[in-house]
Amino acid sequence: MKKTKILILSAMLVSTLFSCQKLVEIKETDLIAGDVALKTITNNEQGIIGAYAAMNVEMGILLNAVFADEVVTADFYNAATxxxxxxxxxxxxxxxxxxxFNLYYRIIDRVNRVLAALPTATAANATxxxxxSRLRGEALFLRAFCHFELYRYYSNSAVGTDLAMAYMETPSLQPQARITVAPYFQKLKADLAAAKPLLPTDFSGTNVYRATQAAASALQARTALYLKEWNDAVTFSTEYINAVPLASRANFPGIWTDANSSETAFKLSRTASLGGRIGSLWRATSASASNIGGITWTISQKLWNMYDQANDIRFSSYAKDEPLLVGSGRKYTRLITKYAGTAYGTAAENVADAxxxxxxxxxxxxxxxxAENNDLVGAAADLNALRAARINGYTPVVLASKDAAISAIMDERFKELAYEGHRFWDLKRRNLPVVRITADLPQVNAATTLPAGNFRFLLPIPNAEIQANPVIQQNPGYTN
Structure with missing residues (x-):
C-alpha cells in the first residue's frame, strides 16, 4: 500500500514538473522580444530613434545651475538640500x-540591443x-555619450586609478561593479573612434538631431578636456571649429529661438506636445500675455554682473529685466530667457531645442x-575670436600668464555656456569652489561656498542602486 502511494506521488510530481516545463517553454503571444522587434534594419532604426527620444540633457542643465552659482531662488523654494x-x-x-542611472543605462541598454541585432538584421534594399553602418555608428556614439554623462555625475576624475562607472557593452541584468577611469575611457574612446567614420558629415536639416562626425569630434574634444589630454583636446575641437563656424552677432539670438542652427552640429528636438519646455526649468508657462508664470529660479546677481550689458549679445539672449513684473509684488523681476520659446501665454512658450x-x-x-600647453598666444586668439563674435566694439586682450589665461577662460565659460549644463562640473574638474555672493544666498545663514574638493561635487550612487546591486561601490562621503 505504501509502495503504491509512493509510486502515485512520484508520477504526480513528474507530471507536474513536466507540465511546468512545458508552460515555461510556451512563448507569450503579446510579447515582441528582441529577436522579433529588431529583425529588420527599419526596426533597428526605430530603436535608435527611441534612444534619441529618451535623451534628457535637461537634468544636467538644472543640476549645474542649481548646484553652482548660475541661479538664485525666486517665487518658490523647495530645493534647499x-x-x-x-x-x-x-x-x-x-x-x-x-x-x-535609470536614464542613461536604459539608453545604453537600448543601443546595445541594436548593436547585437544589426549584423543579422534584414535589409529590404540597398538603401x-x-x-x-550609420546605425552602428549612431549606437556607438550614443553609448559613448551616455557613459560620459554618467562619469560626469558620479566620477569626473582624470586620475586613471580613480573609480569611474560600469561600462556596459552588452545587455545584462547581472550586478555590475564600477571600473576605474583608465579602462573606462579606453572603452569610451574606442566606441567614438569606431563610430566616427560610420557617421554622416552633413549636419544640416534633420541630421542636426542625429549624430554626425562633427558631433563625434565634439564629444572627443569634451572627453579630452576632462581627462586633461590637452593635445587631443586641441585636435578634436579644431575639427569641429573647421566644420562649424561661430555664429555672427546677428545670428546668435536665433540659436535660442531655433530660428537657425548656427554653431550646432547636434541638438535634441523639443516640442510642446512632447513636453519639451526647457524654459519651464526656470519659470512656469503663463496664463496670458500679461500674467507671467511663477518663477522658480532666476539669474544670479553674480552672473548678471559678469556681462557687458550694453554690448554683449549674450546678455540680451540669456536674460532680461521684465517690465511687466515691476510693481507686481514678485520677489524678482529678472528672468532667464535662454529657452523662453514664443511669447507669454502662447502654445510654444518655454519650448526650445536642447x-x-x-x-x-x-x-x-x-x-x-x-593655455595648459603654455600656448598663450593661441589661447588668447581663441578667447578674442569668441568675444569679438559676441561683444560689439570688443578690444582684444593679451594673456600675461597661464593662470591669467585659465581664469579668463573659466569666466568666459561661465558667461557663454550658462544654463547649458557645464558650470558645476567645470568647477569640479578644475578643483575650484562654488562661491556665491551674498545677494544670491537663499537664506540669511546659508553657506556662501562649497569648498574645492568637497565630496558633494560628486553625486551619491542612488540608494536604490546600492540595495539592488551588491557589488557597486558608493562614492566617498556618503553612507547608506
Whole structure:
C-alpha cells in the first residue's frame, strides 16, 4: 500500500514538473522580444530613434545651475538640500530629480540591443544595407555619450586609478561593479573612434538631431578636456571649429529661438506636445500675455554682473529685466530667457531645442588646452575670436600668464555656456569652489561656498542602486 502511494506521488510530481516545463517553454503571444522587434534594419532604426527620444540633457542643465552659482531662488523654494549642498544618498531631490542611472543605462541598454541585432538584421534594399553602418555608428556614439554623462555625475576624475562607472557593452541584468577611469575611457574612446567614420558629415536639416562626425569630434574634444589630454583636446575641437563656424552677432539670438542652427552640429528636438519646455526649468508657462508664470529660479546677481550689458549679445539672449513684473509684488523681476520659446501665454512658450554641442564650447576647450600647453598666444586668439563674435566694439586682450589665461577662460565659460549644463562640473574638474555672493544666498545663514574638493561635487550612487546591486561601490562621503 505504501509502495503504491509512493509510486502515485512520484508520477504526480513528474507530471507536474513536466507540465511546468512545458508552460515555461510556451512563448507569450503579446510579447515582441528582441529577436522579433529588431529583425529588420527599419526596426533597428526605430530603436535608435527611441534612444534619441529618451535623451534628457535637461537634468544636467538644472543640476549645474542649481548646484553652482548660475541661479538664485525666486517665487518658490523647495530645493534647499541640493541648492545648499546638504544632500545625502537618500535625499529625495537627488532620487527624484538628479539620478542619472535609470536614464542613461536604459539608453545604453537600448543601443546595445541594436548593436547585437544589426549584423543579422534584414535589409529590404540597398538603401537599408547602407543604413546598417550609420546605425552602428549612431549606437556607438550614443553609448559613448551616455557613459560620459554618467562619469560626469558620479566620477569626473582624470586620475586613471580613480573609480569611474560600469561600462556596459552588452545587455545584462547581472550586478555590475564600477571600473576605474583608465579602462573606462579606453572603452569610451574606442566606441567614438569606431563610430566616427560610420557617421554622416552633413549636419544640416534633420541630421542636426542625429549624430554626425562633427558631433563625434565634439564629444572627443569634451572627453579630452576632462581627462586633461590637452593635445587631443586641441585636435578634436579644431575639427569641429573647421566644420562649424561661430555664429555672427546677428545670428546668435536665433540659436535660442531655433530660428537657425548656427554653431550646432547636434541638438535634441523639443516640442510642446512632447513636453519639451526647457524654459519651464526656470519659470512656469503663463496664463496670458500679461500674467507671467511663477518663477522658480532666476539669474544670479553674480552672473548678471559678469556681462557687458550694453554690448554683449549674450546678455540680451540669456536674460532680461521684465517690465511687466515691476510693481507686481514678485520677489524678482529678472528672468532667464535662454529657452523662453514664443511669447507669454502662447502654445510654444518655454519650448526650445536642447543644444548639445556648440562651436563656442569648442573654442573654449581649445583655448583652455592651449593655455595648459603654455600656448598663450593661441589661447588668447581663441578667447578674442569668441568675444569679438559676441561683444560689439570688443578690444582684444593679451594673456600675461597661464593662470591669467585659465581664469579668463573659466569666466568666459561661465558667461557663454550658462544654463547649458557645464558650470558645476567645470568647477569640479578644475578643483575650484562654488562661491556665491551674498545677494544670491537663499537664506540669511546659508553657506556662501562649497569648498574645492568637497565630496558633494560628486553625486551619491542612488540608494536604490546600492540595495539592488551588491557589488557597486558608493562614492566617498556618503553612507547608506
Amino acid at each position: 541640493v541648492h545648499e549642498w546638504q544632500y545625502t544618498s537618500t535625499d529625495i531631490s537627488i532620487r527624484d530629480s538628479y539620478t542619472a 537599408d544595407e547602407a543604413k546598417r 543644444k548639445v554641442f556648440r562651436t563656442a564650447e569648442m573654442y573654449l576647450i581649445r583655448a583652455e588646452a592651449r
